[in-house]
Amino acid sequence: MGDYRDMWKNLGMDLEKHDVLCEALPQAFGDIYLSQENRPDAMNYFNYALAEVHGARIQEIQEEKNNGKKVIGTFCVFVPDEVILAAGAVGVGLCSGSQFWIADGEKVLPRNLCPLVKAFVGAKVSRTCPYFQSCDMIVGETTCDGKKKAYEIMEEYVPVHIMELPQMKREKNYEEWQDEIKLFIKKMEELTGNKITVERLRETIDLCNRKRRALKRLYDLRKNIPSPISGLDALLVSQIAFMDDIERFIEKTNELCDELEDRVKTPNANGMKRIMITGTPMAVPNWKLHSIIEGLGAEVVVEETCTGTRYFENEVSSEGDTIDDLVRNLADRYMNINCACFTPNRGRIDDILRYAEEYDVDGVIYYNLSFCHTYAIEYGKVEKALKEKNIPLLNIETDYSEEDAGQIKTRVEAFLEMI
Numbered sequence: 028m029g030d031y032r033d034m035w036k037n038l039g040m041d042l043e044k045h046d047v048l049c050e051a052l053p054q055a056f057g058d059i060y061l062s063q064e065n066r067p068d069a070m071n072y073f074n075y076a077l078a079e080v081h082g083a084r085i086q087e088i089q090e091e092k093n094n095g096k097k098v099i100g101t102f103c104v105f106v107p108d109e110v111i112l113a114a115g116a117v118g119v120g121l122c123s124g125s126q127f128w129i130a131d132g133e134k135v136l137p138r139n140l141c142p143l144v145k146a147f148v149g150a151k152v153s154r155t156c157p158y159f160q161s162c163d164m165i166v167g168e169t170t171c172d173g174k175k176k177a178y179e180i181m182e183e184y185v186p187v188h189i190m191e192l193p194q195m196k197r198e199k200n201y202e203e204w205q206d207e208i209k210l211f212i213k214k215m216e217e218l219t220g221n222k223i224t225v226e227r228l229r230e231t232i233d234l235c236n237r238k239r240r241a242l243k244r245l246y247d248l249r250k251n252i253p254s255p256i257s258g259l260d261a262l263l264v265s266q267i268a269f270m271d272d273i274e275r276f277i278e279k280t281n282e283l284c285d286e287l288e289d290r291v292k293t294p295n296a297n298g299m300k301r302i303m304i305t306g307t308p309m310a311v312p313n314w315k316l317h318s319i320i321e322g323l324g325a326e327v328v329v330e331e332t333c334t335g336t337r338y339f340e341n342e343v344s345s346e347g348d349t350i351d352d353l354v355r356n357l358a359d360r361y362m363n364i365n366c367a368c369f370t371p372n373r374g375r376i377d378d379i380l381r382y383a384e385e386y387d388v389d390g391v392i393y394y395n396l397s398f399c400h401t402y403a404i405e406y407g408k409v410e411k412a413l414k415e416k417n418i419p420l421l422n423i424e425t426d427y428s429e430e431d432a433g434q435i436k437t438r439v440e441a442f443l444e445m446i
């Protein structure tokens with residue numbers, strides 16, 4: 028990474044503390060990623076994107092800001108990127124996957140809380156995340172209690188707009204979500220001074236659909252036996268998707284898929300066990316579970332998570348002549364995301380069963396971030412459904428620390444031997 032200290036300083040970052048973070052990441056990335064064998068050449072772009080995640084990408088974002096663009100941070104895949112882009116703003120995903128931020132998060136939050144929430148709050152209060160420091164506004168949402176209440180703390184540091192996400196999927200809830208999207212449009216128009224027109228919104232719907240299609244293409248390629256890409260590499264692509272320039276991301280992901288399409292023409296049976304991960308999201312640089320599974324000689328072929336299928340499944344229709352029509356289309360697509368914050372949430376179980384078949388998995392690992400109650404409670408229903416289909420399941424509850432890595436490894440090893 029180049030020298031970006033002046034830029035970080037101008038962003039009001041704590042440079043000393045940030046240096047500590049910057050020192051740890053290359054080592055971890057080298058150990059986990061660069062040690063993999065037979066990686067696709069097109070992953071070089073994603074290696075670069077990760078190496079420059081606090082550098083070149085932030086510089087680009089600053090240039091956009093200098094040209095008058097606003098930067099909007101989000102935490103959940105329910106927030107419609109289409110609206111952010113249609114208002115001429117830049118969107119960045121702020122979910123944080125590093126243990127580094129936990130201690131600072133715990134200064135203002137209870138300790139017995141999901142690490143994802145503690146990490147994003149810690150990233151902001153410690154002034155060590157240049158994405159946070161670049162944001163003109165962040166968009167929260169009423170999903171789990173932890174996030175919902177954490178946004179009240181965030182308000183002390185940065186303007187916050189909250190979208191009230193319904194937690195049921197009745198007809199009236201779809202209408203409520205349409206109203207929330209309309210309020211968000213109004214907020215974005217006020218913030219940017221740009222009118223969101225039908226034409227502009229239709230264009231950004233098409234753009235986001237192209238991004239979803241590129242990710243779907245990547246995931247479809249993973250259905251091959253063996254998968255032409257490791258789960259670790261696919262995870263990195265999904266993680267970069269939340270920060271990268273959208274047009275470039277689409278292009279680079281499609282280039283990767285072109286290379287993978289060549290690979291699958293000459294499959295090399297490897298006999299590896301095929302694993303699905305389902306559960307809570309894995310924000311960068313959370314590679315813990317994938318590296319354990321793949322280090323034991325199995326392959327992760329699909330993630331039913333928000334850094335996986337929930338992010339790109341289902342496109343938004345661009346049919347319609349009015350903003351109301353397009354907002355209805357947006358609401359229809361987003362309300363189809365099956366997060367455990369909804370009740371009931373049968374759709375998620377159907378998705379897991381469908382993916383188990385489509386990706387031909389040998390077993391499923393349920394990934395639950397500690398203290399995430401909605402996903403922890405939903406485990407029972409997933410377990411029952413998989414049992415009925417004789418699909419082996421392992422439950423892993425963990426946080427971002429490495430303390431339990433040895434114990435998880437032992438459990439995954441036993442699971443792989445059993446299936």
Ligand code: BJ8
Pocket residue numbers: 102103104105141142143144170171172173174307308333337364366367368396398399400401402
């Ligand atoms: S749509 S999964 S991104 S809310 S923060 S719920 S892990 S306790 S992230 Fe999420 Fe949107 Fe749902 Fe997806 Fe649990 Fe932690 Fe809450 Fe979390």
